[in-house]
Amino acid sequence: MAILHNFGRVILDFGALNQLGAQTAALGFRRPLLVTDPSLAALGLIDKANAALTPDQEGVPFGEADPHPIVASVEAIAEAYKANGCDVIVAMGGGSIIDSCKGAAILTGNPPPLVQYSGHPEKVTGPVAPIVAIPTTAGTGSEVSRGGGIHPRVGEREFGIGGEDLVLPRLAICDPELTLSLPPKLTAGTGMDALVHCMEGFLSPKINPIVDAIALDGIHRVCTYIERAVSDGNDREARWHMMLAATQGGMAISKGLGMAHTLSMALSDTPVHHGAVVSVSMPVVLRFLEDKVLDKLDRLAEVMNCRNGGQVAAAIEALNDRVGLPRTFRGLGYEKNDFVELSAYSTPHRFNETSPKKPSEAEFREVITELLA
Secondary structure: OOOOOOEEEEEEOOOOOHHHHHHHHHOOOOOEEOOOOOOHHHHHHHHHHHHHOOOOOOEEEEEEOOOOOOOHHHHHHHHHHHOOOOEEEEEEHHHHHHHHHHHHHHHHOOOOOOOHOOOOOOHOOOOOOOEEHHHHHHHHOHHOEEEEEEOOOOOOOEEEEEEEOOOOOOOOEHHHHOOOOOOHHHHHHHHHHHHHHHHHHHOOOOOOOEEEHHHHHHHHHHHHHHHHHOHHHHHHHHHHHHHHHHHHHHHHHHHOOOOHHHHHOOOOOOOOHHHHHHHHHHHHHHHHHHHHHHHHHHHHHHOOOOOOOOHHHHHHHHHHHHHOOOOOOOOHOOOOOOOOHHHHHHOOOOOOHHHOOOOHHHHHHHHHHHOOO
């Protein structure tokens, strides 16, 4: 059965943050909880958001969100929302902050613990706070995605939340101005995360030609502009296209994810960057999937300017090289040697449900062994 998803309203351009007040007022919101982490609060992000509100709106600042999406932070955001009589959560930051706010939105009208709703959206029977997402990185696409990832504590593997439109932001304000200060390493990791979102969504066996077209366009944008964004953070044209590509990646994963993101979940109990993990994984995953996705690899080759589908994996490796990402998990600083545990964890993971080929535990171990070389 084909399900053609819609997404929330997206405002994208330099200066889009200035639309916050008008857009939220049009939705009937008068008392937003303005959420970000301490570093972004210190850079004046909450002040900028407050300045963008209309005179009859009153923003409630919350600049203490943990930069990691952990349960304690989620609960603190939810409590601040309820204690201050807020009517919308404005999530300002990277995917971690936006995901934390998604978890908090559930807890504003439903009892803890949050983990009870993981894989069970039907248990969410109370109200869920509306969300407005303002990304400050160009990669996760959480501003338009239907789910999020939360860690019980730092150093523990994350669990998923969401389902259908449960935590889908009502509005995404995507202002590339907010990404100009991203350092090269973070620009590369988040940008390649967008690429893999588009790829895994496109490769999913689910049927959605509209999302496929969005994914292919997003892949072309990343391949065209990421090197410029990494080498010159003030390249406004490159930043604009990377912001759009990130949002397109968030739309693409409405079709599902796959093995690269399964591996990122397996490594989510370590401090290695999620975007870098999926980007390093993708060439190895593509070679594993090759016999199942030959026609789609040729489509990927077209938008990546490769001669044929057989060159796609090597092209991603080369792009990783050029933006400063390694080819193995060791290059990311991953030090464990837990091949057996990683493969046992990865094999039953829900992301494999939309992989073109569902690997056995032995096959996962082969992939992981190559990535830990």
